[in-house]
Amino acid sequence: xxxxxxxxxxxxxxxxxxxxxxxxxxxxxxxxxxxxxxxxxxxxxxxxxxxxxxxxxxxxxxxxxxxxxxxxxxxxxxxxxxxxxxxxxxxxxxxxxxxxxxxxxxxxxxxxxxxxxxxxxxxxxxxxxxxxxxxxxxxxxxxxxxxxxxxxxxxxxxxxxxxxxxxxxxxxxxxxxxxxxxxxxxxxxxxxxxxxxxxxxxxxxxxxxxxxxxxxxxxxxxxxxxxxxxxxxxxxxxxxxxxxxxxxxxxxxxxxxxxxxxxxxxxxxxxxxxxxxxxxxxxxxxxxxxxxxx
Ligand code: GLU
Numbered sequence: 001x002x003x004x005x006x007x008x009x010x011x012x013x014x015x016x017x018x019x020x021x022x023x024x025x026x027x028x029x030x031x032x033x034x035x036x037x038x039x040x041x042x043x044x045x046x047x048x049x050x051x052x053x054x055x056x057x058x059x060x061x062x063x064x065x066x067x068x069x070x071x072x073x074x075x076x077x078x079x080x081x082x083x084x085x086x087x088x089x090x091x092x093x094x095x096x097x098x099x100x101x102x103x104x105x106x107x108x109x110x111x112x113x114x115x116x117x118x119x120x121x122x123x124x125x126x127x128x129x130x131x132x133x134x135x136x137x138x139x140x141x142x143x144x145x146x147x148x149x150x151x152x153x154x155x156x157x158x159x160x161x162x163x164x165x166x167x168x169x170x171x172x173x174x175x176x177x178x179x180x181x182x183x184x185x186x187x188x189x190x191x192x193x194x195x196x197x198x199x200x201x202x203x204x205x206x207x208x209x210x211x212x213x214x215x216x217x218x219x220x221x222x223x224x225x226x227x228x229x230x231x232x233x234x235x236x237x238x239x240x241x242x243x244x245x246x247x248x249x250x251x252x253x254x255x256x257x258x259x260x261x262x263x264x265x266x267x268x269x270x271x272x273x274x275x276x277x278x279x280x281x282x283x284x285x286x287x288x289x290x291x292x293x294x
Contacts, residue, residue, distance in 0.1 A: 200235075
């Protein structure tokens with residue numbers, strides 16, 4: 001079955017993959033392969049200060065060990081010219097405000113409703129306030145409501161760009177391009193049709209759709225899957241001591257047992273050891289349920 005589906009797993013090589021990362025990697029692979037589609041591995045390594053050089057090879061080895069293959073690899077740090085070209089096509093301005101100044105402006109304007117994420121109030125919109133400082137590049141967002149649709153959750157999320165998102169940083173003042181810009185450029189350049197990723201990115205999806213529209217790029221289908229929780233009910237984190245896949249691999253654990261554990265954490269009933277292809281029917285059944293809205 002070939003369906004023209006192109007999917008991807010897009011890890012940040014900032015440390016070793018933990019089981020939560022592996023579960024997202026597994027689901028992204030299952031989604032691409034269940035459709036007979038292409039599957040890409042994209043290293044999101046623009047934030048060079050956080051990148052660990054060893055994490056690329058460890059991630060590749062972990063994925064191979066789990067049997068999650070890929071057809072093409074993309075490395076963001078080699079594609080800076082593409083992000084620059086995209087940023088140049090947008091209505092942007094230089095911003096020299098520090099984080100503290102932005103926070104103060106938000107408080108002065110009583111901007112952020114309680115509990116909501118603070119929204120940049122456009123302090124630098126009318127001109128750069130401190131020309132001697134290094135400037136970030138911000139996108140002057142259009143006065144529009146943009147909606148994103150999630151196929152997995154069966155939800156639509158709409159945000160008014162100026163008041164709920166604010167002018168986005170496209171390039172930080174240290175020259176690092178923003179994730180939101182890079183992800184949109186890369187998904188389009190690779191012909192990605194289906195984005196399966198962790199649900200922590202769901203609320204940022206409307207701004208990515210807004211960037212796609214402004215750049216004339218297609219919007220893929222989105223599937224935001226729950227993040228894996230630890231026994232305390234907290235999200236697994238690289239910094240929080242979640243067990244790295246590398247440690248299980250090097251300890252000689254069978255990969256099939258790790259896959260079985262990941263599958264069981266999704267509520268799937270599987271034997272103690274499984275292979276990734278053996279999980280394809282279970283993902284197809286989930287897709288059927290999502291389609292029915294069950
Ligand atoms: N690099 C992001 C992460 O590791 C994923 C981005 C995406 O899938 O769009 O959380």
